[in-house]
Amino acid sequence: MFIVTLKYEKPNEEIDQLLAAHRAFLREQYANGMFVLSGRMVPRTGGIIIANADSRADVEAVIELDPFKQAGAAQLYDRRIRAHDGCRRPGNLPARPPGLRRRTGTWPSRWNS
Numbered sequence: 001m002f003i004v005t006l007k008y009e010k011p012n013e014e015i016d017q018l019l020a021a022h023r024a025f026l027r028e029q030y031a032n033g034m035f036v037l038s039g040r041m042v043p044r045t046g047g048i049i050i051a052n053a054d055s056r057a058d059v060e061a062v063i064e065l066d067p068f069k070q071a072g073a074a075q076l077y078d079r080r081i082r083a084h085d086g087c088r089r090p091g092n093l094p095a096r097p098p099g100l101r102r103r104t105g106t107w108p109s110r111w112n113s
Contacts, residue, residue: 001036002059002078004049006066010073012044021067034062046074056080 008015026049029035037050053059059078068074 001081002051002053002056003081004051004059004063005077005079006046006049006068006074007077008044008046008068008074010071014071015068015073018067018071018073025066029062034058051078 026035026038029051034051034053035049036052038047040047051059051062053062056078063069063076063078066074066076069076
């Protein structure tokens with residue numbers, strides 16, 4: 001498993017313009033089993049992706065496809081970890097965090113602290 005850290009290099013206004021394409025990229029990687037979990041940092045300076053891959057080369061190849069990376073809007077760093085505790089199957093994770101408002105896509109205010 002790998003932890004991929006995204007650090008925004010552009011203002012949030014430019015990040016927002018790429019967000020739809022980035023989220024489509026995330027959905028594609030979830031569908032093919034590469035990504036397990038992702039989310040933005042608070043405060044909004046970047047994000048984290050948990051990736052399930054056999055090699056760093058596999059993760060790096062996928063990272064190159066991220067619209068944030070392609071536009072130079074974010075730097076992405078990966079770090080391999082050996083998971084030994086916790087949820088072992090992605091199926092044990094909730095489809096979305098509890099309290100996420102599906103129709104607006106906004107997070108509850110208590111998650112922003």
